[in-house]
Amino acid sequence: MTPDMREIAKQSKAAAAVVATLSTDAKNACLLDLADRIIRSNGAVCAANERDLAAARDAGLGDAKLRRLALTETAIRQMADGLRQVASLPDPVGQVTRNYTVPSGLTVRKVRCPIGVILMIYEARPNVTVDAFALCFKAGNACILKGGREAIHSNELLARLAHESLQAKRVPTGALALLTTSDRDEIRELLTYEEYIDLVIPRGGASLIHFVHEHSRIPTVQHFHGVCHVYVDEAADLGKALEICVTAKTSAPATCNAAECILIHENVAQTLVQRLVERFVRDGVEVRGDETVCSLAAGNANPAAEDDWGREFLDLIVAVRVVPDLDAAVAHIHRYGSNHTDAIITEDGIVAGRFLNRVQSSCTLVNASTRFNDGFQLGLGAEIGISTSKIHAYGPMGLEELTAQRYLVRGTGQTR
Amino acid sequence: MTPDMREIAKQSKAAAAVVATLSTDAKNACLLDLADRIIRSNGAVCAANERDLAAARDAGLGDAKLRRLALTETAIRQMADGLRQVASLPDPVGQVTRNYTVPSGLTVRKVRCPIGVILMIYEARPNVTVDAFALCFKAGNACILKGGREAIHSNELLARLAHESLQAKRVPTGALALLTTSDRDEIRELLTYEEYIDLVIPRGGASLIHFVHEHSRIPTVQHFHGVCHVYVDEAADLGKALEICVTAKTSAPATCNAAECILIHENVAQTLVQRLVERFVRDGVEVRGDETVCSLAAGNANPAAEDDWGREFLDLIVAVRVVPDLDAAVAHIHRYGSNHTDAIITEDGIVAGRFLNRVQSSCTLVNASTRFNDGFQLGLGAEIGISTSKIHAYGPMGLEELTAQRYLVRGTGQTR
Numbered sequence: 001m002t003p004d005m006r007e008i009a010k011q012s013k014a015a016a017a018v019v020a021t022l023s024t025d026a027k028n029a030c031l032l033d034l035a036d037r038i039i040r041s042n043g044a045v046c047a048a049n050e051r052d053l054a055a056a057r058d059a060g061l062g063d064a065k066l067r068r069l070a071l072t073e074t075a076i077r078q079m080a081d082g083l084r085q086v087a088s089l090p091d092p093v094g095q096v097t098r099n100y101t102v103p104s105g106l107t108v109r110k111v112r113c114p115i116g117v118i119l120m121i122y123e124a125r126p127n128v129t130v131d132a133f134a135l136c137f138k139a140g141n142a143c144i145l146k147g148g149r150e151a152i153h154s155n156e157l158l159a160r161l162a163h164e165s166l167q168a169k170r171v172p173t174g175a176l177a178l179l180t181t182s183d184r185d186e187i188r189e190l191l192t193y194e195e196y197i198d199l200v201i202p203r204g205g206a207s208l209i210h211f212v213h214e215h216s217r218i219p220t221v222q223h224f225h226g227v228c229h230v231y232v233d234e235a236a237d238l239g240k241a242l243e244i245c246v247t248a249k250t251s252a253p254a255t256c257n258a259a260e261c262i263l264i265h266e267n268v269a270q271t272l273v274q275r276l277v278e279r280f281v282r283d284g285v286e287v288r289g290d291e292t293v294c295s296l297a298a299g300n301a302n303p304a305a306e307d308d309w310g311r312e313f314l315d316l317i318v319a320v321r322v323v324p325d326l327d328a329a330v331a332h333i334h335r336y337g338s339n340h341t342d343a344i345i346t347e348d349g350i351v352a353g354r355f356l357n358r359v360q361s362s363c364t365l366v367n368a369s370t371r372f373n374d375g376f377q378l379g380l381g382a383e384i385g386i387s388t389s390k391i392h393a394y395g396p397m398g399l400e401e402l403t404a405q406r407y408l409v410r411g412t413g414q415t416r
Numbered sequence: 417m418t419p420d421m422r423e424i425a426k427q428s429k430a431a432a433a434v435v436a437t438l439s440t441d442a443k444n445a446c447l448l449d450l451a452d453r454i455i456r457s458n459g460a461v462c463a464a465n466e467r468d469l470a471a472a473r474d475a476g477l478g479d480a481k482l483r484r485l486a487l488t489e490t491a492i493r494q495m496a497d498g499l500r501q502v503a504s505l506p507d508p509v510g511q512v513t514r515n516y517t518v519p520s521g522l523t524v525r526k527v528r529c530p531i532g533v534i535l536m537i538y539e540a541r542p543n544v545t546v547d548a549f550a551l552c553f554k555a556g557n558a559c560i561l562k563g564g565r566e567a568i569h570s571n572e573l574l575a576r577l578a579h580e581s582l583q584a585k586r587v588p589t590g591a592l593a594l595l596t597t598s599d600r601d602e603i604r605e606l607l608t609y610e611e612y613i614d615l616v617i618p619r620g621g622a623s624l625i626h627f628v629h630e631h632s633r634i635p636t637v638q639h640f641h642g643v644c645h646v647y648v649d650e651a652a653d654l655g656k657a658l659e660i661c662v663t664a665k666t667s668a669p670a671t672c673n674a675a676e677c678i679l680i681h682e683n684v685a686q687t688l689v690q691r692l693v694e695r696f697v698r699d700g701v702e703v704r705g706d707e708t709v710c711s712l713a714a715g716n717a718n719p720a721a722e723d724d725w726g727r728e729f730l731d732l733i734v735a736v737r738v739v740p741d742l743d744a745a746v747a748h749i750h751r752y753g754s755n756h757t758d759a760i761i762t763e764d765g766i767v768a769g770r771f772l773n774r775v776q777s778s779c780t781l782v783n784a785s786t787r788f789n790d791g792f793q794l795g796l797g798a799e800i801g802i803s804t805s806k807i808h809a810y811g812p813m814g815l816e817e818l819t820a821q822r823y824l825v826r827g828t829g830q831t832r
Contacts, residue, residue, distance in 0.1 A: 020776075021773075100795060102793065102794060102795045104788065104793065106781075106784055106788060106793075106794075108794055108795065113776060113806075115806050115807070116806065194629070198806055198807070199806075199807055213610070213633050214633070217629050217630065219635065219636065219805060219807040219808075220635065221807070237829065239829075240828075240829035243829065243831045244829065244830075244831050246831075247831040247832055248831075248832070251831075251832055352826075356824050357437075360529060360822065361822070362822050362823065363822065363823040363824075363825060364822070364823070364824055364825070365522075365825040365826070365827060366825070366826045366827060367826065367827045367828055367829050367830070368522055368825060368826075368827025368828075368829070368830040368831075368832075369830060369831050369832040371832040372520065372522060372825060372827070372830065372832055373823070373825075377518065377520065377522075377832070378518060378522075378524055378823060378825070379516060379518045379524065389635060390529075390531050390532065390614055390615075390820035391531070391614070391615055391635035391637070391807070391808045391820070392635075392807045392808040394820045394821060394822050395821075395822060395823050396823075404806035404807070404810045405810060405811075406776065406777070406778050406779065406780070406810050406811060407778065407779040407780070407789070407794060407811050407812075408772050408779075408780055409779060409780070409781040409782070409784060409788060409789075409794070410768075410781070410782045410783065410784075411781060411782060411783045411784030411788070412656075412783055412784075413653065413655075413656035413659065413660065413783050413784070414660075414783070414784040414785060414788065415659045415660050415662075415663040415664075415667075415784075415785050416663055416664070416667055416784075416785040416787040416788055416793070
């Protein structure tokens, strides 16, 4: 029997009204209970994940996708740690962000409030199921989660554990609805229920984002792809440049904040390109270079095709191009970037300032890896993803970004 | 010749890149020039507006609509004052909202940046044309404005004056595009240009909001209608209650923050209803009451129809209902309200607190008129409208709400 989408949305709305009023302690108790439950159910989680992995291997999924799907013992421990960490973060609901008196004598407080029901549509990373639930819930929202169908067994088990925790703490299980359908007609239907769902967060590739764009009547904050650039300026410390470029690619190649393209100022190309390409190759990275790079790399680089610029490889592949100056680097990023994360390596403060002003990505860095664009690394405590839309939130979305703000005003009989 | 929508959107995008980099002084110079120009062109503005008014009278538009369309000498002076006021407000672009260091040693700044191109679709209030341009422009954005066709001559003249000011200050006139088309196919086309337009703000009634909802692929912050309630609790100071209820309706009945419905606790109905209804009638307001109100009002109230609850009259009409308690008042507001503005009149702090928690409008007030939900009254300096969406901005949208925020990060070679 197919679940009725309207019924799910309605139940989520009803649950949201309850979740919005839960005390901080009640919310934390659920999160901590779930952390313990996941650790206790370690074996069951691994078994469910193994079913997904086996199916994915049969279907011929690539290594990067298999890595994202896998729940290793470490990944399971990290999910539990993530829950405990969200429990330890301050509750955003009710936080007073402004408090002032206006000339009419009214006292005005701007306070954070839950958004309501959040529908998140993402791909095959089962850990997102737990992270997204934890953040939405702590921010006082109910969530409807639609993960990738490749992760279905893992997701079902994790959602069941979450429901057990909610039930144990007498919170309506409607606080988390897991959609197991992959029927696009049903998802499309859900995207029209603006009376029940307040926000849609699609997190994934172009086809998913376009589908949601096309059909959603609900406000959307998209977590689109990260085509992240590192520009090595002529005034770069080349030692720093080498380490940053290599780790930004290799430390987690399947993540959205991994570097996909290195741009190198022509005045340092002679010195840097060969060393950099050798190091990439040594670390298992395929280099796709422009003509200059290929000629300097002594056979270690393959020629880049036009569509390798602006491409999110999500794998051990990197594009490398030599550019004449800062303007050309910025123009490349404007043309091929995705407003996600871009970095410059330079010791010249003026050039760094120009780069920061002209590259308007959600996070623009000087002398640091693109992989620092991450809610935890930037001090938000945790994140549900990285928004590449400028509306509502731009960059990592943590607890605060999962709330709205409203005005509470007290008067003494002011008329108008 | 019909203008090409894609061309307009493209030119706006190009202009936005320039406006984003203008100095505060350059932006203020344009705004002040426009203020002077509007005052100098007073006669021409009145003449253009008179053409719109004559056509509107011929078309049989109601009094409330004619009032919103009219540019009196006072209204013209207010537009110019509004421009000077926006010029005097702090520039939001570049404002640092957070500045901190994280354990990895990175220094992180969160700064406000322009959104880009803002498309605003609104109804027949020509003053909105000037207010919206001023706020979008000061916040570093280009805007595309589509006003009501009833205001077309007024809007064309005001846009021409703005273009003269931009030209005088050597700013691309693409900073303001006025759409004179009312062809829904063309607007629909524009709503698909997500590559050029960053935000759509529809401000108006149900049909406009639904049209934009249905067709926009661009993020939207809606300024929907205000079905504002005043609840008079049993612990109200009835003198305050009377003055607040009456002024909240009569001081500007055609605005979205005017009260449309008064809810009265049954324990004070005997004392209050007759006096309140008499006062409404004396001030020219038609009262539509429930049975109790009609019987207490001694012939001064008409029976309310079911669709008078939740209706935005925007006119000298008010619905009045007696309710048994706070719960019933809150339930009525949940059912019929529009998340815009609601107020309680009570001297009981506990009841006031409950009302503030349970009614989640963008602005919830205690012992003050709903008409204080206004950017100027709440200390934002000015507003482009009042958002009834929770995403991005909820309540009055001022300069800050017309910006995004992004992260600028400086390191010393941090790898990851």
